[in-house]
Amino acid sequence: MAATQEEIVEGLAEIVNEIAGIPVEDVEVGKSFTDDLDVDSLSMVEVVVAAEERFDVKIPDEDVKNLKTVGDAADYILKHQG
Amino acid sequence: MSPTNRTVVVTGIGATTPLGGDSASTWEGLLAGRSGVKPLEGERFAELPVRIAAQAAVDPGEVLPRPLARKLDRSAQFALIAAREAWADAGYTAPAGTVASAADAAGASVVPERLGTVIASGIGGVTTLLDQYDVLKEKGVRRVSPHTVPMLMPNGPSANVGLEVNARAGVHTPVSACASGAEAIGYAVEMIRTGRADVVVAGGTEAAIHPLPIAAFANMMAMSKNNEDPTGASRPYDKGRDGFVLGEGAGVVVLESAEHAAARGARVYCEVLGQGLSADSHHIAQPEPTGRGVAAAVQNLLDNTGLDPAELVHLNAHATSTPQGDTAELKALRQVLGDDLDHIAISATKSMTGHLLGGAGGIETVATVLALYHRIAPPTINVHELDDDIDADIVRGEPRKLPVDGPISAINNSFGFGGHNVTLAFRTV
Numbered sequence: 162m163a164a165t166q167e168e169i170v171e172g173l174a175e176i177v178n179e180i181a182g183i184p185v186e187d188v189e190v191g192k193s194f195t196d197d198l199d200v201d202s203l204s205m206v207e208v209v210v211a212a213e214e215r216f217d218v219k220i221p222d223e224d225v226k227n228l229k230t231v232g233d234a235a236d237y238i239l240k241h242q243g
Numbered sequence: 244m245s246p247t248n249r250t251v252v253v254t255g256i257g258a259t260t261p262l263g264g265d266s267a268s269t270w271e272g273l274l275a276g277r278s279g280v281k282p283l284e285g286e287r288f289a290e291l292p293v294r295i296a297a298q299a300a301v302d303p304g305e306v307l308p309r310p311l312a313r314k315l316d317r318s319a320q321f322a323l324i325a326a327r328e329a330w331a332d333a334g335y336t337a338p339a340g341t342v343a344s345a346a347d348a349a350g351a352s353v354v355p356e357r358l359g360t361v362i363a364s365g366i367g368g369v370t371t372l373l374d375q376y377d378v379l380k381e382k383g384v385r386r387v388s389p390h391t392v393p394m395l396m397p398n399g400p401s402a403n404v405g406l407e408v409n410a411r412a413g414v415h416t417p418v419s420a421c422a423s424g425a426e427a428i429g430y431a432v433e434m435i436r437t438g439r440a441d442v443v444v445a446g447g448t449e450a451a452i453h454p455l456p457i458a459a460f461a462n463m464m465a466m467s468k469n470n471e472d473p474t475g476a477s478r479p480y481d482k483g484r485d486g487f488v489l490g491e492g493a494g495v496v497v498l499e500s501a502e503h504a505a506a507r508g509a510r511v512y513c514e515v516l517g518q519g520l521s522a523d524s525h526h527i528a529q530p531e532p533t534g535r536g537v538a539a540a541v542q543n544l545l546d547n548t549g550l551d552p553a554e555l556v557h558l559n560a561h562a563t564s565t566p567q568g569d570t571a572e573l574k575a576l577r578q579v580l581g582d583d584l585d586h587i588a589i590s591a592t593k594s595m596t597g598h599l600l601g602g603a604g605g606i607e608t609v610a611t612v613l614a615l616y617h618r619i620a621p622p623t624i625n626v627h628e629l630d631d632d633i634d635a636d637i638v639r640g641e642p643r644k645l646p647v648d649g650p651i652s653a654i655n656n657s658f659g660f661g662g663h664n665v666t667l668a669f670r671t672v
Contacts, residue, residue: 182310199310206389213385 163242164216169235176211177231180204190232198231208234217243251435252672253512254504255333255497257325257446258609261490261596264301265328269596269606270613272300273621274642278474278595280488287454293461295473296452297490297597314390315403316368317450321493321602322400323407326362326444330408333497334509338409339442353503357441359412360405361431362448362495363423365601365659367397370453400448401427404495412440420659421563423447424494424604425667429518431498436517441503446495447605457489463528467564477598478625479562479569479591480637487563490597494605496612512616516652516668519544523662530568530658534575537656540664541579550652550668552583556645557620557653559611562591563598570632572656577634584635588620588643595624604657608667611655615671618645 164172174188181199194200200208209220209228216238220228228234258265261279262272272279279297288294303320304312312320337343339355371394378386393399398416405414413434417426424447431445460466467486469476477488504511520543523536531537544550558576562569569591577584592610599606614620620643629637645651652670659665 180310180313182308203389203393204314210385 166235166239169216169238170231172215173212173231173234176208176215180207180211188231190230190235192231193229194231212238247437249436249438250501251432251498251515252501252504253496253515253612253669254499254509255329256495256512256609256612257328257332258492258494258606259299259301259303259321259324260492260494260606261297261300264306266609266613268300269609273592273595273610274619276595276622276624276640278477278624279490280473280476280597282470282473283452291454291457291461292468293457293466294470295467295476295488296457297488298452299492314394316371316394316399317491318364318368318448319394319400319403321450321491322362322404322446322448322495325446325448325493325495325605326404326407329444329495329497333499334507338407340409353442355409355411357412358408358410359414359431359434359440359443360401360408360410361415361417361427361434361443361445362401362404363416363418363427363601364397364400364447364449365418365420365423366449366451366456368395368399369451369456371395373453373455404444408444410444419663419665420661421598421600421603422657422659422663422665423601425608425655425657425665426604426663428496428498428604428608428667429520429665432515432517435498435500442497442499444495444497446493446608447599447602448493449600449602450491451600452489452491460489465565475625477564477594479560479564479594479623480630480633481626482628482630484564484566484569486565487593488597490599491602492599492606493602494607494609496608511672512612514670514672516550516670517544517548518668519547519666521664523664525662528660530571531662532567532571534571534578536662536664537572537575537658538578540666541576544654544666544668545579548668552580554650554652554670555580555583555587555654556651557611557614558587558589559607559614559653559655560589560591561656561658563593568658570630573633573635587636588638588645589635590614590621590638591623592621604655604665607655607657611653611669614645615651615653615669618647618651619643620645
């Protein structure tokens with residue numbers, strides 16, 4: 162069953178917590194991965210791979226650069242999840 | 244004073260070793276004659292001919308925050324922990340260029356452009372490489388960590404410590420197998436001597452306790468197979484010695500020009516007189532049996548530093564507990580030092596820590612510096628029956644007090660596969 166927007170944001174928060182150590186409650190839709198959440202370009206690859214597994218979605222490398230905020234990623238996953 | 248003969252001093256020390264998670268607990272373990280060697284538990288070690296090692300007393304995962312630890316190879320984790328201790332021990336409260344206290348504002352810190360790091364390992368991020376190959380085979384291309392390259396590169400520990408302290412004068416990693424840590428410290432001394440830097444964080448680290456390196460070293464017939472008696476297995480100079488025991492951890496020192504240390508009122512442990520270097524050009528992995536290369540390194544040390552053999556009272560020997568290497572080292576010292584070898588208290592601390600490969604020069608420099616500072620030589624344990632070929636004063640069983648009056652000096656030897664010989668000399672201030 163497809164995840165809701167809310168479930169996706171919750172999932173992303175858990176992933177960002179695991180990778181960057183940011184508290185889950187600080188991972189909000191408006192936050193930038195690199196500027197606000199201490200996710201550098203290498204760690205962003207980890208976030209993407211973890212999100213792909215969790216939400217059964219493929220995020221091609223060329224699309225990753227458009228995922229600036231948690232909201233961008235959640236919208237992308239909502240639209241493309243299997 | 245010309246920049247090529249500036250005096251270099253040690254102002255900070257840090258370590259994380261099989262005996263303790265910092266330099267104080269390591270030193271306490273060394274003086275107590277405690278072995279850090281334990282059985283290797285787990286199925287992945289079960290089929291190996293060697294199932295013992297000296298694992299770090301404190302797992303770095305318990306010290307570093309998880310998001311940081313997962314981006315660092317274990318060798319870089321050890322280096323960072325030891326470097327943080329050394330940096331704080333030297334009296335620095337923040338990265339270079341940061342004003343974190345009144346003392347920093349008053350000029351007690353160091354300019355980033357005058358700060359370097361030289362931290363080395365023997366074989367780099369070998370466990371990262373092997374673990375990620377397992378990921379590739381078992382989980383596929385996509386799951387290979389994007390951090391793999393910065394984690395496995397041998398310069399990773401030096402670079403990560405450089406980022407931590409904001410070092411911009413240069414970040415280096417000389418690689419010479421088990422001499423790497425000592426060579427790093429020698430390189431750091433030259434950086435200060437030649438005027439490239441005022442302060443350098445230097446040392447050695449290693450994290451290679453994994454079935455593959457153990458199988459490979461064991462197949463070279465280099466390791467002790469004394470699985471029944473882990474704490475008694477590393478036994479330099481003992482008749483029954485049968486090879487080294489692998490250890491892991493890091494030892495780091497903060498080196499500083501004497502002027503820089505004096506200007507900020509830093510506590511000085513000792514002076515670094517300098518280094519002697521040579522190469523065997525004999526065999527890729529066997530020690531040269533007459534000790535020719537080791538003798539040349541020690542002769543270089545005497546020729547090129549202010550080391551007075553009469554003041555030399557302590558040696559932290561390379562002595563890994565291999566049948567050939569331990570005796571060849573002492574023969575070479577006798578050749579160069581003659582009767583002066585008789586007033587040198589010799590400690591083989593690998594009897595307690597195991598052999599940290601590229602980390603050895605780091606932790607043994609910390610041990611040598613503390614031996615001079617406290618004027619006491621740690622023991623060599625497990626010497627039940629001294630090898631007949633040994634004609635030197637081995638500190639056995641109990642620590643030994645060093646002369647309490649006047650200046651005293653000590654040397655620390657490290658040799659590596661490839662025929663690398665490094666000897667470092669230190670003197671009380």
